[in-house]
Amino acid sequence: MIRPLPPNSTIGLVGGGQLGRMSALAAARLGYRCHILTREADSPARQVSMAATISDYHEPDGLRRFADAVDVITFEFENVSAEGLDLLASLKPVRPSPAILRISQDRVREKNFLNRHGIATAPWAPVEDFEALGAAVQRIGLPAVLKTTRLGYDGKGQAMLRWPDDVRAAYDALSPKPLILEGLIDFFQEISVVVARGEDGTSSAFDTAENRHRNHILDVTLAPARIPSSVDAQAQAIARRVADALDLVGLLAVEMFVDRDGRVLVNEIAPRPHNSGHWTIDACPASQFELHIRAIAGLPLPPATRHSDAVMKNLVGPEEAALWPTILAAPGLIPHLYGKAEARPGRKMGHVTRLFPKGSLPGDFGIAAALGPVAPTVGR
Ligand code: AMP
Numbered sequence: 380m381i382r383p384l385p386p387n388s389t390i391g392l393v394g395g396g397q398l399g400r401m402s403a404l405a406a407a408r409l410g411y412r413c414h415i416l417t418r419e420a421d422s423p424a425r426q427v428s429m430a431a432t433i434s435d436y437h438e439p440d441g442l443r444r445f446a447d448a449v450d451v452i453t454f455e456f457e458n459v460s461a462e463g464l465d466l467l468a469s470l471k472p473v474r475p476s477p478a479i480l481r482i483s484q485d486r487v488r489e490k491n492f493l494n495r496h497g498i499a500t501a502p503w504a505p506v507e508d509f510e511a512l513g514a515a516v517q518r519i520g521l522p523a524v525l526k527t528t529r530l531g532y533d534g535k536g537q538a539m540l541r542w543p544d545d546v547r548a549a550y551d552a553l554s555p556k557p558l559i560l561e562g563l564i565d566f567f568q569e570i571s572v573v574v575a576r577g578e579d580g581t582s583s584a585f586d587t588a589e590n591r592h593r594n595h596i597l598d599v600t601l602a603p604a605r606i607p608s609s610v611d612a613q614a615q616a617i618a619r620r621v622a623d624a625l626d627l628v629g630l631l632a633v634e635m636f637v638d639r640d641g642r643v644l645v646n647e648i649a650p651r652p653h654n655s656g657h658w659t660i661d662a663c664p665a666s667q668f669e670l671h672i673r674a675i676a677g678l679p680l681p682p683a684t685r686h687s688d689a690v691m692k693n694l695v696g697p698e699e700a701a702l703w704p705t706i707l708a709a710p711g712l713i714p715h716l717y718g719k720a721e722a723r724p725g726r727k728m729g730h731v732t733r734l735f736p737k738g739s740l741p742g743d744f745g746i747a748a749a750l751g752p753v754a755p756t757v758g759r
Contacts, residue, residue, distance in 0.1 A: 382578065382677030384451060386410035389429070390672065391449030391471065393436065394456025395422025397717040397727060398652045401660065402455055403428045405668035411676065416445040423717045424455065437463050446470035453629060453675045454651050457484055458530060474675040475629035475650045482625070483650050486528045486559045496624045498617055499644045501636070506558040512550055515560040516540070522563040525549050527556070537595075539563070564644060566636035570604045572618035573656040575670035575680055576627040583670060583683040585663065587614045590634070590655050593695075596725060600691040601740060602658045606637065613643040621648055630671035632656060654693065654727070661713050661732040662689035688740035692753050694729040697722040705752040706731055712751065 384390075390406050392399050395417025403413040403424055413428040418435060425431045430448065434441020436459045443466070446452065452473045457480050459467070464477035482488045487505045494500060504515035506525070516523065521543070527536035538549035540560075550558070569592065574584040589604035590597055604611065618633040625631070632653030634646040656667035665673075665681050673680055694700055700722040706712050716729040733749045735741065747754040 384411070384676035384678070387412065388450040388676075389414050389448065390676070391416065391445055391452040392424060392428070393445075393452065393454045393459060393467075395419055395424045395431070396455060397423045397719075397729075398455035398654075399424030400427055400717060401657075401666075401668045401715075402453075402652060402671055405666060406672045409669070409672055409676070409678070411672065414445065414449050416441070421720060423719060426718045436460070439463075439466060442466050443470065451675060453671070454480065457649070457651060475625070475627055475631075479625050479627060479629075479650050483648055484529055486526060486531075486647070487557075489648060490559070492624070493621070493645050493648075496620065498621065499642065500561075501564050501644055501646070502562040504560050506550075506560050508557075509547075509550055512546060512558070512560065516543070516546060519560055519562045524561045524563055525553060526559050526561065527553055528559050529555060535595075564636045564638055567639050568604070568606065568637040569634065569646070570606065570610075570614055570637060570643075571600075571632055571634045571653065571655040572614050573630065573632045573653055573659070573667045573683075574618045574622045574627075575630050575667075575674045575683065576622045577674050577680050578628050578677060580623070581680055582619055582622055583680045584615055584618050585656060585659055585667065585683040586685050587611050588655050588658065594725070596695055596727070597654045597693055598695070599693070599746075600655045600658055600689075601746070602662060602685065602689045602691075603740070605740070607641065610637055610641055610643060617643060617645060621645070625650070629674050630667060657715070657730050658689035658691040658732055659683070659685075660715070662687045662734055685737065687734040687737055689735070690733045690740070690746050690750065692731050692733075692750055693727055694731065694753070695727055696724045699753065700728040702752050703729075709751040711749065712753075 389412045393416045400423040415424045415428045415431040432445040482492050506512045522541045525538045569590045576582040587604045589601040591599045622631050632649045636644045652667050659666040663685050713732040
């Protein structure tokens with residue numbers, strides 16, 4: 380066994396995006412080297428790592444070369460095929476385990492798993508074909524959200540069904556099949572908890588954060604979430620219960636809806652660092668990225684404490700990327716840029732964090748004022 384992973388060991392990180400970049404930076408601080416598996420030579424994670432294997436995530440030869448070069452394997456990107464995961468796991472320790480990735484890759488498996496462990500979700504039904512969709516609409520009712528079971532993110536791979544006439548076009552437009560139908564939750568808030576769990580079963584959960592989306596993409600995260608303590612207790616308990624039920628070794632983000640009755644429903648889980656945990660880099664002694672690396676390397680897990688309140692604002696697409704010079708000149712904004720060469724619409728280019736003394740997170744006007752040049756997009 381490799382635990383604890385000695386300094387100067389090489390962590391293999393599957394995925395070359397910003398989550399990998401920030402994980403690699405955290406790994407470097409702990410004395411580890413990172414080797415990235417990525418499709419693009421100039422990816423954000425590659426730019427800050429020791430080495431990379433440039434390969435498709437499904438190509439056995441690339442996966443083998445990658446595994447040969449590393450001591451332990453983890454992920455910032457979950458969509459490696461079942462065969463690819465088995466191949467990696469036959470060569471090196473993989474954390475979190477392939478079984479957990481298989482659950483989080485597939486919305487039907489994920490919801491079955493959660494419900495089996497007594498965790499509430501939106502009402503849902505699997506949609507294998509168009510006939511099944513008719514039955515699902517009868518059972519769940521409209522409005523509802525039709526989603527691909529795999530490969531969806533940032534609102535891609537989903538369609539809103541408001542009227543019976545929407546059903547055919549939405550079914551035809553979504554791919555890959557099969558699909559899943561979910562009842563539309565009239566949520567009051569969206570929140571998330573990021574929890575790290577070690578091999579010995581100890582876990583550290585960050586404070587519950589409040590998330591606001593724009594065009595289906597995370598726009599702003601507030602930490603801590605402005606929720607009653609009873610809702611917070613539910614959210615924290617759910618996150619730890621999911622991590623325990625999965626027997627997780629690594630990091631897990633649990634995205635949840637708070638409905639108008641104060642009930643907490645899980646939307647989805649991601650066994651990796653998460654956009655809604657970026658505030659932890661600046662507001663916590665040990666960030667979500669550090670806890671991820673510690674958990675998969677078998678290092679002690681410190682408590683996920685927070686020294687400040689925080690607002691994180693994503694910089695999405697060319698318009699917000701263009702604010703960079705102004706952001707750099709704005710007092711109090713902590714800048715993070717991901718090194719992406721091209722700013723396409725909807726692409727996450729970076730983020731900014733603004734800290735407040737603990738217990739003094741302002742209301743919406745105060746937050747807008749504090750965010751300065753990036754404020755115009757807040758709360759729309
Ligand atoms: P997802 O890709 O499942 O995380 O969905 C992206 C966003 O779409 C969520 O953060 C919600 O804002 C919204 N959404 C997804 N599913 C539902 C649902 N069943 N009810 C209400 N809103 C949803």
